[in-house]
Amino acid sequence: MDWVKRYYILLGISNVYVIELWLFLCLSVYAFAKAYRKQPPESSKKVVFLQQRDRSDFLIYKRKNISMKIYSRAQIYEADKVTVEKEGIPSINLMERAGGYIYEWVNERLKGGQVPIKVFCGIGNNGGDGMVLARYLIENNYNVTTYVVNYNNKRVPDFLGAYDRLKSATKNWPIVINEGDELPAISPQDIVVDAIFGIGLNRVVQDWVKALFTAINNSNAYVLSIDIPSGMYMDMAPQEGDVIILPRFTLSFQAPKLPFFLPDTAPIMQAWDILDIGLDPEYLATTATDVELIGKQEVIQMYRSRPQFAHKGMFGHSLLIGGSYGKMGAIILASKAAMRAGSGMVTAYIPQIGVPILQTALPEVMTETDNFNGKVFEEIDFQTKANAIGIGPGMGTDSKTAKAMGDFLKTQKNPLVIDADAINIIAAIPELLADVPALSIFTPHFGELERLIGKWEDDFDRLEKTAKFAKKHDIAIVMKGAHTITTYDMKLYINDSGNPGLATAGSGDVLTGVITGLLAQGYHPMEAALMGVYFHGRAADIAINQYGIEGLIASDVTEFLGRAYMDLFAKPEQPPQEEG
Numbered sequence: 001m002d003w004v005k006r007y008y009i010l011l012g013i014s015n016v017y018v019i020e021l022w023l024f025l026c027l028s029v030y031a032f033a034k035a036y037r038k039q040p041p042e043s044s045k046k047v048v049f050l051q052q053r054d055r056s057d058f059l060i061y062k063r064k065n066i067s068m069k070i071y072s073r074a075q076i077y078e079a080d081k082v083t084v085e086k087e088g089i090p091s092i093n094l095m096e097r098a099g100g101y102i103y104e105w106v107n108e109r110l111k112g113g114q115v116p117i118k119v120f121c122g123i124g125n126n127g128g129d130g131m132v133l134a135r136y137l138i139e140n141n142y143n144v145t146t147y148v149v150n151y152n153n154k155r156v157p158d159f160l161g162a163y164d165r166l167k168s169a170t171k172n173w174p175i176v177i178n179e180g181d182e183l184p185a186i187s188p189q190d191i192v193v194d195a196i197f198g199i200g201l202n203r204v205v206q207d208w209v210k211a212l213f214t215a216i217n218n219s220n221a222y223v224l225s226i227d228i229p230s231g232m233y234m235d236m237a238p239q240e241g242d243v244i245i246l247p248r249f250t251l252s253f254q255a256p257k258l259p260f261f262l263p264d265t266a267p268i269m270q271a272w273d274i275l276d277i278g279l280d281p282e283y284l285a286t287t288a289t290d291v292e293l294i295g296k297q298e299v300i301q302m303y304r305s306r307p308q309f310a311h312k313g314m315f316g317h318s319l320l321i322g323g324s325y326g327k328m329g330a331i332i333l334a335s336k337a338a339m340r341a342g343s344g345m346v347t348a349y350i351p352q353i354g355v356p357i358l359q360t361a362l363p364e365v366m367t368e369t370d371n372f373n374g375k376v377f378e379e380i381d382f383q384t385k386a387n388a389i390g391i392g393p394g395m396g397t398d399s400k401t402a403k404a405m406g407d408f409l410k411t412q413k414n415p416l417v418i419d420a421d422a423i424n425i426i427a428a429i430p431e432l433l434a435d436v437p438a439l440s441i442f443t444p445h446f447g448e449l450e451r452l453i454g455k456w457e458d459d460f461d462r463l464e465k466t467a468k469f470a471k472k473h474d475i476a477i478v479m480k481g482a483h484t485i486t487t488y489d490m491k492l493y494i495n496d497s498g499n500p501g502l503a504t505a506g507s508g509d510v511l512t513g514v515i516t517g518l519l520a521q522g523y524h525p526m527e528a529a530l531m532g533v534y535f536h537g538r539a540a541d542i543a544i545n546q547y548g549i550e551g552l553i554a555s556d557v558t559e560f561l562g563r564a565y566m567d568l569f570a571k572p573e574q575p576p577q578e579e580g
């Protein structure tokens, strides 16, 4: 190594050990500087993971202390704009931040593992996020191939900026895929990052891009979608022939998107999480949205605790009207649920034939009956001074009952809870709607809803038609199902609790009782509706720990209502402390 010696002599240093030490120090400084340059921005330490898996086969997500609004596309773009203006940063810095957060998320899980990662980027800002992620991965020695899916010649400036930064950081330049090119081979061992389309997708995707989506879906690779699965629209239902990327996981920025909760698209979302990318908190907090997610934090704000010297007269008298020969169980379920929801007193108004059944089943509940000895109601006339009335469970749609209900509605001024056959009667005789008190709460499942408002084309059409119907008649409509959505005054409230165990006979009757019981306690009808739906779902979420999803029956939900209340203020479980 003559050249090394000559170099030492040039520097006037003869002691070879000192030289080695000097070389070692230089190399260390260089390595440290290089490693430091690779770190994602400091702000990315604030990554917030909002959800976690409760069961591996069925996912129930929990959110941390964050109030969830569901923003429109225009509002997200505005949040973006306000954030960069307020922070005085170029918009590409926000993209860097978002890409840095995703990198952290991936790195925490892969810990440097050499799985082949294929990052597919579009040419918009979603593609830009993918480019930033790819650069961090490459700089940190992951095994990455980056692709540009060239579906449009309008490459946006921040995408181009991120593209240039990637090209100057590595010789490993992205492979551009154009229409007609052979699609890359994807193996089941790959990780695919889907940054092709984000919330900007606004029309049907070209066929060759659909073919790429299909290849990704058929590859069996682990797919991570950025912000929203490519091919899923933010504000409209999938169109005939659409292909949507099917991710194992979606990392969505700042807040969930509406299609994550709708029956046509939610099943695609195997699992998802929210990344807080630091959009302006003031804008997020003060912007009113048409859609909100209702979970524990929102319900805590509505909940009123009981004073020490409380007596039953302070918590209202619920009247549940329903039941018929063979269907007395429905009104029993509703009445008991009203008691468990905290109603001070409960009376069931039932046909005479049901009195012994109800009195045997529920000692706490009083009964009133009509003056006829039939199997169904022939009149609805009672003495009970009720604070809230729920009507419909098990009532039947006999013409005599329908006539009795019409007469009853004419006498009512306060909001009612209207369920099951009471909805069916109104759907069959729409003139009755004129006599329904303002702010009454209808609780239809999809079949009852269709009878009430007519057919719909898809989820978005259903939401719009239902919201308009509710607005026109000044009522609230609780669209029951997975992620029950309640609408009033053109706003939508998505429930965040519940599980498929609730798909069992009588669980809707329980919900009617819960909402009526809350209304009787003096909650505003919208509070009663939103809290009722939440508690009902939460009780079921707790109950399945004991009964399992298949084993859950409606009365179990009632039994666990108290636990759902207690859970409002339960401390979150602490993860086990690591030793050492």
Ligand SMILES: NC(=O)C1=CN([C@@H]2O[C@H](COP(=O)(O)OP(=O)(O)OC[C@H]3O[C@@H](n4cnc5c(N)ncnc54)[C@H](OP(=O)(O)O)[C@@H]3O)[C@@H](O)[C@H]2O)[C@@H](O)CC1
Residues within 6 Å of the ligand: 076, 077, 079, 080, 094, 095, 098, 122, 123, 124, 125, 126, 127, 128, 129, 151, 152, 154, 156, 196, 197, 198, 199, 200, 201, 202, 203, 204, 205, 206, 226, 227, 228, 253, 254, 277, 279
């Ligand atoms: N605040 C945040 O949350 C932040 C969000 N960020 C990220 O930005 C993403 C949204 O980006 P984006 O607006 O550029 O849209 P993106 O989805 O990349 O699509 C690109 C363009 O494609 C076009 N286009 C639409 N449909 C088409 C079709 N079928 N076939 C062909 N072209 C079609 C359409 O343009 P058009 O042709 O209609 O003018 C569209 O603009 C967002 O999801 C998130 O990842 C972060 O970077 C920073 C903070």
Ligand SMILES: Nc1ncnc2c1ncn2[C@@H]1O[C@H](COP(=O)(O)OP(=O)(O)O)[C@@H](O)[C@H]1O
Residues within 6 Å of the ligand: 444, 445, 480, 481, 482, 483, 484, 497, 498, 499, 500, 501, 502, 503, 504, 505, 506, 507, 508, 509, 510, 511, 536
């Ligand atoms: N897959 C599901 N996930 C969450 N909740 C569900 C699911 N299926 C049904 N539910 C809930 O269970 C209840 C069913 O009500 P309904 O169909 O009226 O039952 P029933 O007529 O038997 O009383 C509703 O509150 C609905 O939101």
Ligand SMILES: [K+]
Residues within 6 Å of the ligand: 126, 194, 195, 196, 197, 198, 225, 226, 227, 228, 229, 230
């Ligand atoms: K995407």
